[in-house]
Amino acid sequence: MLTKESYQLPIAQPLTEAYMKQSDDRIAALYGYYSGSRQDWERRLLALEERSALRADKSKLAEVLRAYNGRLGASNEVMASIDRIAQGAPVVIGGQQAGLLTGPLLVIHKAVSIIQAAKSAAEQLGRDVVPVFWIAGEDHDWDEANHAYVVTAEQELRKLAVTRPEGPRASVSATRIESEAWDGLLRELDEALPSSEFKPSVLEKLSELSSRSGSLSDLFAGLLGYLFGSEGLVLIDADDRSLRELESPMFRTLLLRNDELEKAYAATAAHIQSFGYSLQAEVTPGSANLFLFHPERGGERTLLYKNETGFQDRRGHSMWSKEELLHIAEQQPELLSNNVLSRPIMQDYLFPVLGTVLGPGEIAYWALTGEAFRKLDMEMPILVPRMSYTLIEGTIAKNMTKYELELADVLERMEARKEAWLKQQDSLNVEQRFGAVKAAFQEMYQPLIDLAASVQAGLAKLGETNMAKIMEQIDYLEAKTTDANHKQFDAALRQLDRIATAIAPLGKPQERVLSMVIYWNRYGDAWLQKLLEAPYSRTGGHETVHL
Template identity: 65%
Template sequence: MATGKREVTGSAMRKETYSLRSAQPLTEAYIHRTDERIEALYGYHAGAEQDWDKRMNRLQTSGSMRAEAGAVASVLRAYNDKIGAASQVFAAIADIAEGAPVVVGGQQAGLWTGPLLVIHKAVSIIRAARSASEQLGQKVVPLFWIAGEDHDWDEANHAYVITAEQELRKLTTARPEGARTSVSRTAVLAEEWEHQLAELEQALPSSEFKPVLLEELRHMSQKAHSLSDMFAMIMSHLFGEHGLVLLDADDPAIRQLEAPMFRKMIERNDDLEQAYTASAEQVKELGYSLQADVTPGSANLFLFHRENGDERTLLHKKNGLFQDRKGQLSLSTEELLRIADLQPEQLSNNVLTRPIMQDYLFPVLATVLGPGEIAYWALTGEAFRTLGMEMPIIVPRMSYTLIEGTIAKNMDKYELTFEDIMERFDERKEQWLKEQDGLHIEQQFAEARDTFEQLYKPLLELATSVQPSLSKLGDTNLQKIVEQINYMGSKTVDAFNKQFEATTRQLDRIHLSVKPQGKPQERVLNMSAYWNRYSLTWLEKLIDAPYSRTGGHEIVYL
């Protein structure tokens, strides 16, 4: 995630900063306002305080264009009651019923909540809502949009934890047989939850909090019929006292409220397609690459094809009809409109229409997005305007790295900075080992190799003078002997380094914790390891860490 430099939190001794940048040039340009040409793509800017007032004023005059707040609140109340939400959540839903604006962000449901970045997004939503409440002097509700309608099981079905043996382990749940329907509609049976809990129990190191953690998850699993259910209950448990309201986008009751907007999206589908195409051309003309497909003829809507096991099927337009790619499904505009009116639970948004649907359901003051999301939201501005709507404020998600006490201690021991780990770990590790080599092994073998080559060359010249054809044989012989010297040197260095196996393990443990698989921690590790070791104090440290509306990276010491 693109960030500015800031001090780390949670350690009085450390004052290190680090800027963790994204690979999205468009996102970087938006956050840092380095390209004024892209302001037309987004409109508002999270870092401009006056834009929050402007957006709030806009929401107050556009209520007639949205779903009825009381009806939305009723659906939210039923869903959050089902997942066991805290009293603070129902107070927030009451505020929504009264027309309170929301800060929304979302993610696909993942096993045990998936990678840490999901937690970071929830924290960012809560902090952005608090920040806006303070500025505007009124309640702003944090809302997490679970993208339960998504059907990419391989993105949702796994979690990575570091085991007691200091190994990275991938926990995975297999997709049940059947059509590729949404994650929320894919049933996970009780025996599979028991298997997953056993896997998690085996993977997590022993701790004083482990029995309580496992019992909490086991209790949830008894009520969870899908990954989305379990995800929602865990997130509600973690963030309920902070008033985070949860919503499953595949909730049939939500679909009923969305029916009027689905109808509008179908009736204005050609206009929306032109809008997405125009925005895509504008992004390309500005020199940026597209982060979402804008496909000619795409309806940007999915249909759950009931005759094919509720398979989530992307709709395309051809010869005045809405069809799947293979032409096995074919609907007229009137037939699709009838579905929107009578069976809206059969319809589903894609990444380009979801932003519009969010803004129809809620008075969205701002939306919290990751780097890739910020880039593809640039394609939606013209579509919002086509429907007489307006893109909300885009708030970059905060990013964090959690540093445990033993990791911080070993970083100090080996004089490693956070930047060292992120950018030059192998080099610093090798440097440390070389510094321990009082015998100068590599140097001695290099000197021996050079000396041998100098002694051998006159002999090679002598052999060549006796018989020129011996030149090639001599060169080959020289190379083989040099290779053997190098081999012996390498084996000697390895033997020497074995004295430092404990050190090597400590260094590798630092890297595994901070940059697993060579990626930022938030993109790989699951939160369960921290819950297991620290109960929920680690989460409070994230929520209490410094916050910026334009995103950032915080190194949080536990």
């Protein structure tokens, strides 16, 4: 069996790595709190209690949450969680754009991390802490949300996708999906997934959920509710109209104090760059960091920019005075939407956020928001790095042991290890013997070229061209011989390819590509329970989970 090994996925963001490892004292001012400090969790709880009057009404928030989760058929555990929010319980929150069939596995990892962080905090603080998943349904990046990768019965990676209907670039939650599109997706999924004892129930559940889903966000929420309802995970879609009504006062504040906030973002960006770190989110001069669902363009999500008299779209084709937008914020808040820099503030206004679970890129761009929080007499919550997991099935683990592969080999150097293994099997020494012949040929042929050149200088080039053609033919024969020799190892190569597809599909970590449906189909609910029982750390990290 493959032994348990310690492996950390590379962190692409140096700023995030510095936060997680606390390796740079200069960045403490950017973040304030640190998820690995027990004292910081206690300090943050006290700060939440002191600033409770600055947040949205908790009773009204609970009403919105009950209505939204009730439409999803929420479990008793979820409704009990909402009751705790109504009574003032703090939350651990995290979110993601709605993805097809929940998108890549990292979304599941984030939900698990939210639940585990809430449990960990509750145990330390001796009080209820509620897990909340924020569905970023207001986002409009359809190509990021519309697909899922599964592994077929032939062990091949297959991409399933839903085509965006014709029309304006509205939010994902506002983009309607007809039943025919869901039916086509489920037929394609049925063809792709291998047969298993759980497959009929998986397809039945997906059929049931899709039949009452008008958007990708609806199906996304339905699946998360089904998977994590027993854990009391509360769901909310940022594009929910009732939630937008609660956001109205903060939208007004974001508009009224937009210039101050812009300066705050810019000043923090300059600090980050002065420390030698790059920016993960763009701080654009003149950007209001708010979107408007353009009422005259069918609800197209339009980024707002400031001008001399108010606000406009990017190209200046549409303009609004500050008074017009303040009126919209008060009377039609559903037309406004946050961007990556204003969303953290809005989230903290709505919820008593003890900690927010974030991926590496998010931790890097949240660093930009600290001064903006302070401008509004708020403060950034504790940033909790989400956990990463690699799921390893029994057959994959067995084959990794057979070929003496560690997780790092598969994730970092799989092709090199495959080539090295093939060379070890080459008892005919094809590469060495062809190499010897090529060296001997060059040694014998070069004097002939020199002889020809001594007779007529122009013959040197002809001789070199001739030698190159002969060498090319020897290389061709070597490649054909190598391929023929490798064919006897086809079964082994297929096993190696299956390992790569399962753990590093498309050359990326499993969590960034594969859909959870693969494991749901093979193991029912057991795979998810393994994740929920895996070791957890508030400072993030990576765990291998054997299925």
